[in-house]
Amino acid sequence: MPQSHEPWYRHGPPPWPVPDNPYAPEGYGPPPPPPPRRRWPLAAAVLALLLLFGAGTYVLDALSRADRDRTDRAGAESGAPPTATPPTTSTRPAPSPSRIPTAAEIARQRRAGEASAWIVDDRTDLPRRHIPTQDLWIVGDTVVQAVYKRVVAHRLSDGTEVWSVDLPTPVCETPVNPTPDGKVVIVLQNVEAWTGTRxxxxxxxxxxxxxxxxHEQLADTDSGDDDTIIVDSAISGGTVAIVQSMKAAAYRVVDGRKLYDIPMENPGKCYPGRLAGGSRLLVLADCAIASYGKEYDQVREIDPVTGRVRWRHRTEPGRxxxxxxxxxxxxxxxxxRETHAEDWRVVALGPDGGVRRTIDPRPKGLKHCGDSIDTxxxxxxxxxxxxxxGLVLLGGTDRVGAYDLDTGKLLWGVKDKGTSYGYYPLRVGPGRTGIVYQLGTNGRAGRVFRIGPGGVDTVKDVLRLPASTARAEFGTAVVGKNVYVGDRLVITPAGLNGDDNRREPRMLSFAP
Structure with missing residues (x-):
């Protein structure tokens, strides 16, 4: 039985570590004290390291040191974040080239019960800087991704490169979803240069x-913005929408013909900034940006064919x-707007844009995506x-929970004792279950498990990732992207380092 002063979980035998069950039914006991802030792997800290050192080896080394520091928890929690000497003054010897294992080597080292795996060692010549990777698209039996000046497709079953398309200039932006028949429109730079690019x-x-x-060039918006530096795009049906310089328009994917300008409401007060696509087309706008304390955001659903506004929803002032x-x-x-990720909610909207349910996950220690807000x-x-x-699954550094979108109640949740670097929900399954990817550490492989009502007592492994790929998995996924198709997990880093001495896998995949 749980102690009265520990209402959120009972300690169970930790074979993996098995997640404990921290969540009682809604309303059971007082809310827990706020969890202590961790140095790792908060997204802000990791991204700062990425900017300082580039993706890959330096991040991996820093996180590995943090991993070892966990043996002295008190010291690790009270210490300041590690700093690094700039490369120009470092006395560290030049790193030797990283070696990426081959798929054949991974197969030979596979142990009984472990998932099969393949790995992509992309030898594309990249500039010696951080190169962001783009969205992962699943089309037929391939996984496709754009990186720098190439779009490459790999076969899902074994990772073999199926085709590639060379691009004249680097990629700026890609939509999350392709069209139903597998087409995308990507946004490229006009030239390859450090400055003056559009x-x-x-x-x-x-x-x-x-x-x-x-291939088409976006027309100037006459907004006074000389450079279209940041754009956003989304595809819904056969339409691609583009936001540039605080204006938005839609085009036909099949031939690039402009369909319409997305209507601008309250001109001078509301500006479209971001898009979301898929089965619906959503336009997000910043409004009343000059009215301190009264700023709000608006989301509209747009008919992707006609541009007609189907509904609108605006946030409360100040949010x-x-x-x-x-x-x-x-x-x-x-x-x-001022306290950011410290004061966040999940808001489910109805078919007319009205609020269906507002959920506050903070009492259970669940933080906003990556513990940051980046608009x-x-x-x-x-x-x-x-x-x-009917559920929203929320993950984080050391826990995952499922909320009912109708009632707002927590149905189930689990957490570990601080030995994980991330829980990433992948899919809602039958019986209100969830499929979750638990990222391992530099020395211990992760896993994919199923969990449902009942918490820890229902946990069952779906994939136990190979021990031989633990280091590659950790370096790839700790700041990365993932997709789950069938029973296959595909992960990729958020960026690559063009330094040949710090080469990393570009893609890693696991299946039964």
């Missing part, structure tokens, strides 16, 4: 055939939209949440 080149790619299609967790049903996160980035990039079957 993200104004559109190119269609057929992801089923690997053929490049039409903004963080991420779109789902477009059908529409589920978003909101946060206070300049893609609105559909939240690895820590998935929606389906």
């Amino acid at each position: 993200c104004d080149q559109l190119r269609m790619i057929d992801l089923r055939t690997g053929k490049a299609g039409w 903004r939209i963080g991420q779109v967790l789902s477009v059908d049903p529409v589920v978003i996160t909101t946060a206070h 300049s980035a893609n609105a559909q990039q939240c690895r820590e949440a998935v929606v389906g079957g």
Whole structure:
């Protein structure tokens, strides 16, 4: 039986570590004290390291040291974040080239009960800087991704490269979803340069055939913005919508013909900033931005064919939209404009844009996607949440929980004792269960498990990832992207380092 002063979980035997069961039914006992802030792997700290050192080896080394520091928990929690000497003054010897294991080597070292795996060692020549990776697209039996100046498809079964398309300039932006028949429109830079670039080149790619299609240049918006530096895009049906310089328009994916300008409401007060696509097309806008304390965000559903506004929803004054967790049903996160991720909610909307349910996950220690709010980035990039079957699953550094979108009640949840670097929900399964990816550590492989009502007592492994890929998995996924198709997990880092001495896998995949 749990002690009266520990109402949130009972300690169970930890074979993996098995997650404990911290969550009692809603209303059972007082809320727990706020969890202590961790140095690792908060997204802000990791991304700062990425900017300082580039993705890959340095991040991996720093996190590995943090891993070892866990043996002295008190010291680790009270110490300051590690700093690094700039490369120009470092006395560290030059690193030797990283060696990436081959798929054949991984297969030979596979132990009984472990998942099969393949790995992509992409030897594309990259500039010696951090190169962001783009969205992962699943089309037929391939996984496709754009990186730098290439779009590459790999066969899901074994990772073999099926086709690639070379691009004239680097990729700026890709939509999260392709069209139903497997086409995307990507945004490229106009030139390859450090300064003076514009993200104004559109190119269609057929992801089923690997053929490049039409190419068009975005027209100037006459907004006074000389450079279209940041753009956002989304595809819904056969329409691609583009936001540039606080204006938005829609184009036909098949031939690039402009369909309409997305209507601007309250001109001078509301500006479109981000998009979300898929089965619906959503436009997110910043409003009343000059009215301190009264700023609000607006989300509209747009008919992708005609541009007609189907409904509108605006946040309360002083709150903004963080991420779109789902477009059908529409589920978003909101946060206070000043306290940011410290004051966040999950908001489920009804078919007319009205509030269906507001959920506050903070009493259970669940934090906003990556523990940050970034309204300049893609609105559909939240690895820590998935929606389906009337539930929203929320993950984090050391826990995962499921909330009912109708009642707002927590149905189940688990957490560990601080030995994990992340729980990433992948899918809602039958019987209100969830499929979750638990990232391992530098020396211990992760796993994919199923969990349902009943918490820890229902946990069952779906994939036990190979011990031989633990280091590669950790370096790839700790700041990365993932997709789950069938029973296969595919992970990729958020960025690559162009330094050949710090080479990393570009993709890693696991299946039964």
